[in-house]
Amino acid sequence: MTGKKKRYKGRQSKNVLTVNGKVTLRRCWWHSPGEGSEAPVDSSIDAEGRTVTPGVLEMISRINNDSTAFTAAAENLQRLAMIPMSDEQLRKLVLAEGRAVLKAQQANTIPPAFQAKDCLVDPQKPDGKTRIYTGTDGVMVPIIRDSEKEKRRKKTCEKRKLSGKKCRPLPPRNKGADQSFKEFKVVVFYNEPGTLWHERLSRGKRNTVGAMMRREAQRLNFVGADERVGIVDGASWIQNQLEEQPWGLSGLGLDFYHLGENVHRCRRILYSEKSPEGEAWANDMMHTFKHAGFTAAMDKLTALRSTLRSPTKKAALDRLINYVVQRKDMISYPEFIEKGWQIGSGPTESRCKTSTFRLKGRGRRWDSKNAEAIAALTTLKDSNQWKHYWKTPSTVKT
Numbered sequence: 001m002t003g004k005k006k007r008y009k010g011r012q013s014k015n016v017l018t019v020n021g022k023v024t025l026r027r028c029w030w031h032s033p034g035e036g037s038e039a040p041v042d043s044s045i046d047a048e049g050r051t052v053t054p055g056v057l058e059m060i061s062r063i064n065n066d067s068t069a070f071t072a073a074a075e076n077l078q079r080l081a082m083i084p085m086s087d088e089q090l091r092k093l094v095l096a097e098g099r100a101v102l103k104a105q106q107a108n109t110i111p112p113a114f115q116a117k118d119c120l121v122d123p124q125k126p127d128g129k130t131r132i133y134t135g136t137d138g139v140m141v142p143i144i145r146d147s148e149k150e151k152r153r154k155k156t157c158e159k160r161k162l163s164g165k166k167c168r169p170l171p172p173r174n175k176g177a178d179q180s181f182k183e184f185k186v187v188v189f190y191n192e193p194g195t196l197w198h199e200r201l202s203r204g205k206r207n208t209v210g211a212m213m214r215r216e217a218q219r220l221n222f223v224g225a226d227e228r229v230g231i232v233d234g235a236s237w238i239q240n241q242l243e244e245q246p247w248g249l250s251g252l253g254l255d256f257y258h259l260g261e262n263v264h265r266c267r268r269i270l271y272s273e274k275s276p277e278g279e280a281w282a283n284d285m286m287h288t289f290k291h292a293g294f295t296a297a298m299d300k301l302t303a304l305r306s307t308l309r310s311p312t313k314k315a316a317l318d319r320l321i322n323y324v325v326q327r328k329d330m331i332s333y334p335e336f337i338e339k340g341w342q343i344g345s346g347p348t349e350s351r352c353k354t355s356t357f358r359l360k361g362r363g364r365r366w367d368s369k370n371a372e373a374i375a376a377l378t379t380l381k382d383s384n385q386w387k388h389y390w391k392t393p394s395t396v397k398t
Contacts, residue, residue, distance in 0.1 A: 006030035009037065016045075019055040021083065056083065057097050058390045061377050064094045068361055098373030101380050101389065105200070108219060112198055113384035116225035119191035121340070131192050131227040131341075132220070135348030136209060136238045138183040139201075139356055144365035146176030174367065182368055184375070185209045188351045189220055192342075198383045201355045201375040203368045210241045223247050231345045233258045234327050254330035255345035260286055262323050269316035270308075290343075294324070294331040355379050 009029040016023050027039035042049055060077060067073040073094075074087040104110050119132040153173050160167045182203065189198040198220060202212055222228060230252040232238045242252060263282050271278025288297045301321050308314050324331060336343050355378050359371050366374070380386055 004032050004034060006032040006035070006038075012039065014039070014042070015051060017052045017056050017083065017085075019053065019059060019081065019083070052093060054390065057093060059083075060085070060090055060094055061097050064090070064374075065358060065378055065381060067358070069364075070094070094377070095370055095373050098370075098376045101376040102373060104389065105376065105380075108215075110380075110385050111388050112219050113388070114191075114196045114198070114220070116221045116223075119196060119225055121192050121227075123193070129227065130225045131229065132222060132225040133190050133192075133229050133231060133342065133347070134213070134217070134222070134242075135188045135231055135345050136213065136241065137186050137233060137345070137348050137352050138206075138235070139186055139352040140181040141184050141203075141356055141359050141368075141371050142180060142365050143177040143182045143368055143371070145180060146178065148365060149173060149176040177368070180365075184356070184371070185212070186348070186352050186355055187213055187216060188348045189216065189222065190347050194347060196384075197351070199351050199355060199379045201372070201379055203372045206237045206241070209238075210244055213241065213245055217245070217247060227251075227339075227341075229253070229341050231255055231342060231348070232330075233345055233349075234323075234330065236326075239327075239330070251332065251336060251339075251341060252330055253332060253336055253341070253343055254327050256286075256290065256333065256343045257346070259289060259324070259331070262320055266316050266320040270313050289331060290333045290337070293334045294328055297331075298324070351382065354382055 007030065009031045011026045012029045014025045014027060016025060025045070027041050029037060029039050031037040059081060060073065063076050063080075064070070064073045067076065069087075070091040071087040074085050074090045077083050077085055077090065101110075116132050117130055119130050120126070121129045121131045150173075153170070156170065185202050185204060185206065185208075187200050187202075187209065190196060198216060200212055200216055202208065204212070217223070227250045228247055230242050230249050231254075232242065232252070233255045239252070242249065260282075263285050267278045267282040271281065285297060285300065288300060298321070301317065301324075305314065305317050305321070308317065333343050355375055358374050358378055359366060380389055
């Protein structure tokens, strides 16, 4: 502050895009040599000085979540809300909002939609037992390669030349990926009936998942649940990350469907593809795992191996035996069933699909950081935190 009075410089116009269309504001403009020019009323209208209101930002974020492309989202915005916006402007605004959601999630400024104490096994018994499930998985997301980025840049340059207009120089091109897909990590928490969900998706490496698990578990007071159950697909990195957490899981189970996939993979080598005998063997093995447990199933597998002569069949059965032995502590289906716990990771698998719905599809390729920002808006909605985020945007997004 220089202490000098600012001179009145008249009124200047500013266009603001609202849910009711474009609004032109004429504000008093003031200037001083030491501090420059400003319209003081702007800070009262929007502290961040945006020319697009939070209402429009929420609208385009909602439309984008259910669209297949930014072009389609812009067309829907025009037809449904009579708000004109180019697909490029919409893309930039949605990505900026996604990054703001990520920042708010990391800063823990968005209240979770539920707590562990809300995860009642029987909603009819308010003072009853609480149980919360957690799961983690990897999901492949299409990533734009460097060669594709180069092609896009050339097309853009050609269009700019054909337009005949003088354009600003393009910003430096970010380097693309060397592979067409990247594994993103999904962490999910949910209650017994599947009515409460909390999920996060990250482009971080596998060794960063543990920190995300701890952060989200703390927000939900995961440790406060009477029963804390993990159900995963058996990948060793997932098992390691869960077992390293300080929560003290009540149980960690191997997804029954993934076990079945390995049993049937072995069955197709031991027997022919459509062999009734093979189907009967696989069904018997799965029934044994489910109702008699690991030891009884292993007895059957070792007994079968002693009857085999073919090296190929022996190798197939050995792979199955090694698979279940490595996951021995996770194969406790009789105990899970007795306690009323789920034995399938279907809820986690389904969230892998919903959280990447906007990212996958014909022709879609992403920068990994942009993919993470887009997915942040999806998980915000799936976790029922949407209303919390948009309720007080000026404070939530700090």
